[in-house]
Amino acid sequence: MGKEEFIKIDEDAVLDFTTACKKAGVSxxxxxSSVAVSATSSSLYLRTKGELEEGLKDLCFERLSLFHPSMxxxxxxxxGxxxxxxxKVMxxxxxxxxxxxxxxxxxxxETLGTAIAMNAIQNNDAVGVLTLHWSDFIKLSKR
Incomplete structure (x- = not known):
């Protein structure tokens, strides 16, 4: 897949979807996403994810949860x-x-999926942008 196609799928389509969610009242x-994302990264993958996150922040959801797993x-x-x-190595x-x-x-x-589900359904007053990493996934998956 070429660079333009990758950006169209991984950034543009997601931003279009989230914009529609915001307009529909999703809070x-x-x-x-991925660990080490940055809108200024030299890696296309990490830069695209970083740009996507910046776009999501601009939408000003009441609560935005960004999951940053490694492998x-x-x-x-x-x-392959x-x-x-x-x-084998990890x-x-x-x-x-x-x-x-x-x-x-x-x-x-499985653990990551459980953490994402628990974060979505937990009853709390969290607002703003929440960036979650490995230790957060472990805590959430044990609830």
């Missing part, structure tokens, strides 16, 4: 060699990712 929006671990390899290596690396580096720990798709 809380959740986005599965999402799946039960099977669906994407790079995912095969990730599935369990060895995770124990040394401590302190401020714990946001780079891998997370199972």
């Amino acid at each position: 809380h929006f959740e986005l599965l 999402i671990m799946t039960p099977t390899n669906r994407y 060699l790079s995912q095969a290596l990730t599935l 369990p060895w690396l995770d124990p040394i990712l401590i302190g401020s580096f714990n946001k780079y720990k891998s997370i199972s798709a």
Whole structure:
């Protein structure tokens, strides 16, 4: 896929959707993004995600939850060699990712999905932009 197609799918379509959500009265929006996103990144993937997040912030949802996982671990390899290596290496690396580096720990798709669901249904008065990382996913998934 070319750069323009990627941006059209990963940023433009999502912004169109969220704009429609905002117009329809949605007050809380959740986005599965990525660790290390930045609108100024040299990486197309991280820059596009960062630009998307900036656009979502501009929509001024009452509550915006941005999920920033590192490696999402799946039960099977669906994407070839790079995912095969990730599935093998991350369990060895995770124990040394401590302190401020714990946001780079891998997370199972099941745990992440549970955290996203719990964040959506939890009854609290949270407002504004909330950026969530690995430790937040673990806390939410245990509720």
